[in-house]
Amino acid sequence: MQTMNSQRDKLTRPQKLEPSVPALPASPAQLFAGGVLVAAIMATVCLFGVWTRLAGQLAVFWPANALLLGLFIRFPRLDTAAGWVGACAGHLLAGFIVGDPLPISVLLTLTNFASVITGYLLLAQPFGADARKLLGAAGVLQLLGIAGLASVAGGLAGSFVGPMAFGGTALESGLAWFASELLNYFTILPAVLSIPTAQHREVVRQWRKSMPPLRRAAPLLALLASVAAALLVGGPGAVAFPVPALLWCGMRYGVFPTAVLSLLTTAWTLVAMSKGVLDTAVQIESPAMLMSVRLGVTLIAISPLAVASAMAANRILMAQLRHLAEHDPMTGTMNRRAFAEQAGKALRSARTARQGVGLLVLDIDRFKSVNDTYGHAVGDQVIVLAANLVADQLPDGPLLLGRLGGEEFAVLLPGADHAHTRAVAERVRQACAETAVDLGQGRTLGFTVSIGASVSQPADAGLDRLLQAADRALYEAKHGGRNRVVLTDVD
Numbered sequence: 001m002q003t004m005n006s007q008r009d010k011l012t013r014p015q016k017l018e019p020s021v022p023a024l025p026a027s028p029a030q031l032f033a034g035g036v037l038v039a040a041i042m043a044t045v046c047l048f049g050v051w052t053r054l055a056g057q058l059a060v061f062w063p064a065n066a067l068l069l070g071l072f073i074r075f076p077r078l079d080t081a082a083g084w085v086g087a088c089a090g091h092l093l094a095g096f097i098v099g100d101p102l103p104i105s106v107l108l109t110l111t112n113f114a115s116v117i118t119g120y121l122l123l124a125q126p127f128g129a130d131a132r133k134l135l136g137a138a139g140v141l142q143l144l145g146i147a148g149l150a151s152v153a154g155g156l157a158g159s160f161v162g163p164m165a166f167g168g169t170a171l172e173s174g175l176a177w178f179a180s181e182l183l184n185y186f187t188i189l190p191a192v193l194s195i196p197t198a199q200h201r202e203v204v205r206q207w208r209k210s211m212p213p214l215r216r217a218a219p220l221l222a223l224l225a226s227v228a229a230a231l232l233v234g235g236p237g238a239v240a241f242p243v244p245a246l247l248w249c250g251m252r253y254g255v256f257p258t259a260v261l262s263l264l265t266t267a268w269t270l271v272a273m274s275k276g277v278l279d280t281a282v283q284i285e286s287p288a289m290l291m292s293v294r295l296g297v298t299l300i301a302i303s304p305l306a307v308a309s310a311m312a313a314n315r316i317l318m319a320q321l322r323h324l325a326e327h328d329p330m331t332g333t334m335n336r337r338a339f340a341e342q343a344g345k346a347l348r349s350a351r352t353a354r355q356g357v358g359l360l361v362l363d364i365d366r367f368k369s370v371n372d373t374y375g376h377a378v379g380d381q382v383i384v385l386a387a388n389l390v391a392d393q394l395p396d397g398p399l400l401l402g403r404l405g406g407e408e409f410a411v412l413l414p415g416a417d418h419a420h421t422r423a424v425a426e427r428v429r430q431a432c433a434e435t436a437v438d439l440g441q442g443r444t445l446g447f448t449v450s451i452g453a454s455v456s457q458p459a460d461a462g463l464d465r466l467l468q469a470a471d472r473a474l475y476e477a478k479h480g481g482r483n484r485v486v487l488t489d490v491d
């Protein structure tokens with residue numbers, strides 16, 4: 001007889017939308033590959049940043065720091081010593097390619113790392129959990145605060161290094177560095193941190209199914225229309241034209257698409273302004289004015305992100321509440337009401353497809369004496385173990401297992417005929433008879449179950465009739481000596 005004291009996970013649990021963490025330590029080859037990947041990404045984005053550098057000035061757009069911080073937090077697999085060395089190597093390689101003198105290249109790299117490390121240390125703290133996951137509007141605000149402090153660190157380091165690398169005063173250099181970092185962090189970090197996980201992709205699939213294509217596309221079309229309107233109308237207010245459409249995107253699309261759309265809209269607005277395509281009639285006469293405009297445009301994109309995040313947090317809460325309302329907290333199986341609802345749906349589909357259906361009602365034998373002899377806590381353990389054993393014996397596909405009450409469970413087997421229903425019931429009975437609860441100190445407790453099964457082929461009978469027939473069969477199984485299956489046909 002096998003003993004078991006662990007709860008398996010086939011039963012439905014509330015979904016946790018968290019970044020995946022590697023289950024096993026990475027091998028040296030994987031660490032090396034991760035380091036090389038980070039180096040390649042950093043070298044590429046640094047070269048891009050240098051390309052946007054105007055003579056004797058900071059780069060107009062420097063995505064490297066925000067991207068590096070986002071990658072290390074979002075993909076812990078890359079956050080290794082090899083990853084950090086790779087990031088350093090990528091920076092220096094880009095400096096070497098563009099012909100920066102090595103001391104300057106090292107100083108610029110250290111300055112970049114000052115802000116990345118500050119952001120990393122803050123985000124890695126327990127209080128940074130909501131910011132890491134962009135959970136709720138508070139998470140977004142927290143992320144912005146952390147990005148602000150990382151930018152201050154970059155600005156302070158930049159006030160020393162800037163005058164050596166690009167000339168100018170320490171104050172000018174520090175402020176320019178700070179503002180540029182803030183812009184990059186605000187736009188890029190949310191998009192990288194919210195890159196979807198496999199679980200998110202399933203949520204997206206469900207979302208696609210739940211909405212006709214035009215309804216899904218409407219916020220995006222509104223965004224395009226508002227960008228076009230900004231181009232046509234112009235003037236200082238035009239930079240805010242896309243905000244309502246972005247808010248709509250935030251309400252409908254979730255955090256990652258909203259972060260990407262906000263990033264694209266911000267980038268487009270800044271580029272269109274600098275090229276004169278978007279005529280805001282604002283005279284940009286000084287570097288400080290330019291920075292003010294850039295930061296203003298960036299900050300406009302923050303509220304849609306906060307909306308998307310609050311909506312996402314709300315959706316997670318709703319899913320958890322729904323799970324609590326529909327599941328038995330002890331075993332994780334559906335409760336009676338949710339089982340009736342799900343089984344009813346499955347029955348209707350089986351009927352439409354002219355398939356058969358089987359129903360099992362299962363009851364633990366002489367359970368009262370378990371409680372009386374070993375106490376309720378052990379009784380609970382037996383109930384949980386029975387639920388997991390049943391779940392393990394069921395065919396793949398949606399798990400239609402419900403706790404009808406006490407130590408009684410029901411299983412619906414859509415598409416099953418007489419033979420299949422009996423085979424599953426026998427498997428369940430045998431698995432329970434062969435498994436014992438581990439009571440510790442070498443003691444075990446075995447148990448058996450009796451199963452009443454009913455079959456309707458094709459599935460013309462309703463759930464109530466199937467349940468009544470299975471109940472009668474269960475009564476027979478109990479009176480026939482227990483630890484047995486009795487099957488009956490419903491016509």
Ligand SMILES: Nc1nc2c(ncn2[C@@H]2O[C@H](COP(=O)(O)OP(=O)(O)OP(=O)(O)O)[C@@H](O)[C@H]2O)c(=O)[nH]1
Pocket residue numbers: 363364365366367368369371375376377378379380383405406407478482
């Ligand atoms: N530990 C525990 N006991 C429960 C729970 N729900 C119901 N029970 C107990 O389950 C027992 C059910 O016993 P009965 O259905 O009367 O019969 P039985 O002892 O299982 O005997 P047969 O069904 O005739 O084999 C009762 O003593 C209930 O108090 C629960 O959640 N936990």
